[in-house]
Amino acid sequence: TMPHGLLWLGLTLLGALQTQAQDSTPNLIPAPPLSKVPLQPNFQDDQFQGKWYVVGLAGNAFSKEDKDFKMYTTNYELKEDRSYNVTSTLLRNQRCDYFVRTFVQTSQPGQFSLGNIKAYPPLQSYTVRVVDTDYNQFATVFFKKVSQNKEYFKITLYGRTKELPPELKENFIRFVKSLGLSDDNIVFPVPIDKCIDDQ
Numbered sequence: 001t002m003p004h005g006l007l008w009l010g011l012t013l014l015g016a017l018q019t020q021a022q023d024s025t026p027n028l029i030p031a032p033p034l035s036k037v038p039l040q041p042n043f044q045d046d047q048f049q050g051k052w053y054v055v056g057l058a059g060n061a062f063s064k065e066d067k068d069f070k071m072y073t074t075n076y077e078l079k080e081d082r083s084y085n086v087t088s089t090l091l092r093n094q095r096c097d098y099f100v101r102t103f104v105q106t107s108q109p110g111q112f113s114l115g116n117i118k119a120y121p122p123l124q125s126y127t128v129r130v131v132d133t134d135y136n137q138f139a140t141v142f143f144k145k146v147s148q149n150k151e152y153f154k155i156t157l158y159g160r161t162k163e164l165p166p167e168l169k170e171n172f173i174r175f176v177k178s179l180g181l182s183d184d185n186i187v188f189p190v191p192i193d194k195c196i197d198d199q
């Protein structure tokens with residue numbers, strides 16, 4: 001079966017993978033209420049655009065046993081209606097895989113919902129919140145979704161480069177632990193060159 005991390009991506013983006021999810025999600029750590037998740041003040045959607053490397057990844061469906069988890073990228077591109085065209089690029093089975101979806105702005109700048117959620121069964125809800133970012137080095141982003149009545153959450157540490165200073169990783173670890181996760185739920189994807197350097 002797939003590593004849990006990929007499973008999350010797959011689950012979100014490919015409804016077809018749902019059956020694999022069912023046997024691998026036993027006792028989920030409960031998702032925190034959004035009130036416990038900070039929101040980047042004065043979020044600048046134009047500056048957040050561009051390519052981010054996923055340097056750190058934590059969530060209630062991740063396990064540090066996914067330790068050969070390969071780095072992937074997510075590219076944010078503003079469309080005319082100010083929603084984001086979001087493309088993730090992954091190396092899988094020696095091929096580059098691309099997942100494209102839309103993040104729609106909500107009334108709170110920095111918080112998004114998934115566009116055309118009906119295209120992703122069995123997904124019931126999906127929330128994205130930019131927790132903090134300096135736009136040119138790092139970003140912390142919180143994701144929560146409900147699928148088959150189970151609540152999943154994950155936090156990504158994005159970098160404009162593949163490596164980030166240790167303090168930023170430590171802050172990330174502290175933050176995800178404040179949301180109820182443990183070291184066991186944190187993955188630092190292995191940097192690669194294939195596919196993710198192309199865009």
Ligand SMILES: *[C@@H]1O[C@H](CO)[C@@H](O)[C@H](O)[C@H]1NC(C)=O
Nearest residue numbers: 077078079085086087098100
């Ligand atoms: C979204 O991004 C993908 C991949 O870069 C691209 O093929 C597609 O045309 C874009 N869609 C819009 C509406 O910008």
